Amino acid sequence: MVYGSRSPAQALGLPFLSPYLQSIGSDYRHGANYATLASTVLLPNTSLFVTGISPFSLAIQINQMKEFKAKVHEFHSARKQGSTPLPSPDIFGKSLYTFYIGQNDFTSNLAAIGIGGVKQYLPQVAAQIAGSIKELYALGGRAFLVLNLAPIGCYPAFLVQLHHNTSDIDAFGCLISYNNAVVDYNNMLKKALSQTRMELPKASLIYVDIHAILLELFQHPVSHGLKYGTKACCGHGGGQYNFDPKAYCGNTIVINGSTVTASACGDPYKYVSWDGIHATEAANKLATIAILKGSYFDPPFPLHHLCDLQPIN
Numbered sequence: 282m283v284y285g286s287r288s289p290a291q292a293l294g295l296p297f298l299s300p301y302l303q304s305i306g307s308d309y310r311h312g313a314n315y316a317t318l319a320s321t322v323l324l325p326n327t328s329l330f331v332t333g334i335s336p337f338s339l340a341i342q343i344n345q346m347k348e349f350k351a352k353v354h355e356f357h358s359a360r361k362q363g364s365t366p367l368p369s370p371d372i373f374g375k376s377l378y379t380f381y382i383g384q385n386d387f388t389s390n391l392a393a394i395g396i397g398g399v400k401q402y403l404p405q406v407a408a409q410i411a412g413s414i415k416e417l418y419a420l421g422g423r424a425f426l427v428l429n430l431a432p433i434g435c436y437p438a439f440l441v442q443l444h445h446n447t448s449d450i451d452a453f454g455c456l457i458s459y460n461n462a463v464v465d466y467n468n469m470l471k472k473a474l475s476q477t478r479m480e481l482p483k484a485s486l487i488y489v490d491i492h493a494i495l496l497e498l499f500q501h502p503v504s505h506g507l508k509y510g511t512k513a514c515c516g517h518g519g520g521q522y523n524f525d526p527k528a529y530c531g532n533t534i535v536i537n538g539s540t541v542t543a544s545a546c547g548d549p550y551k552y553v554s555w556d557g558i559h560a561t562e563a564a565n566k567l568a569t570i571a572i573l574k575g576s577y578f579d580p581p582f583p584l585h586h587l588c589d590l591q592p593i594n
Contacts, residue, residue, distance in 0.1 A: 309366055495568060528542075
């Protein structure tokens with residue numbers, strides 16, 4: 282069961298999880314993906330959040346899971362015959378619940394209220410994630426992976442759009458103050474999960490440090506077979522970041538009388554950043570491999586002993 286914005290399953294030998302909101306052609310026998318594009322932990326405040334934020338906050342995604350569980354039990358209670366794309370009722374206690382969410386809560390308001398303003402509600406974000414885990418635990422969930430936030434100060438979109446001085450750029454081209462704010466939040470999340478772990482004695486609640494993995498890729502891309510750290514593959518404008526907020530990846534617009542298209546680069550497997558905001562498939566693959574090795578889990582979690590992991594192509 283996935284909450285947030287990504288659904289890697291290949292290493293577990295499973296098909297990609299069907300989106301919960303996809304009513305046609307879905308197969309939920311291996312799990313469900315409740316993530317939506319630009320989702321947030323906190324319910325979006327229309328007076329504050331920018332346009333483009335998903336209305337499906339974490340609380341709504343949790344409610345969708347509750348609804349899904351009720352439908353599964355209803356179906357099996359009716360003892361309907363024939364094949365079904367639904368799992369067995371006992372799957373909810375055997376599932377791995379994965380959370381990768383919170384980045385949009387952090388970034389959506391940075392331009393409007395700055396780091397200081399964002400920091401004021403970050404404790405609510407961490408508390409909401411912890412509360413959601415408790416809800417799932419009460420429903421039978423026992424295994425949880427919670428990924429922390431990526432180093433947003435290294436993403437081309439934020440390097441272009443967020444106000445900063447040259448003194449705020451580190452030796453790797455990343456924004457120091459913004460990355461420090463992310464670290465503060467990650468420590469907050471880790472502490473909240475530690476407290477929650479003590480309240481849920483039968484749970485395996487694992488904090489996953491994807492921040493450290495992605496920071497390493499941004500800082501030393503060449504060491505990992507890549508070439509570009511803080512430059513987007515798909516974008517417009519070229520230059521240091523290849524990101525133009527007026528022309529997002531795939532868009533065609535008219536700028537100064539000329540029609541331009543923000544197109545993809547010819548070698549995306551050399552980039553950490555796909556479109557200035559998201560990681561490339563190559564970076565995600567490297568991050569997944571690093572996570573599966575287990576060295577970024579807190580506390581240690583023997584995933585490779587518990588699961589028959591498959592090679593990632």
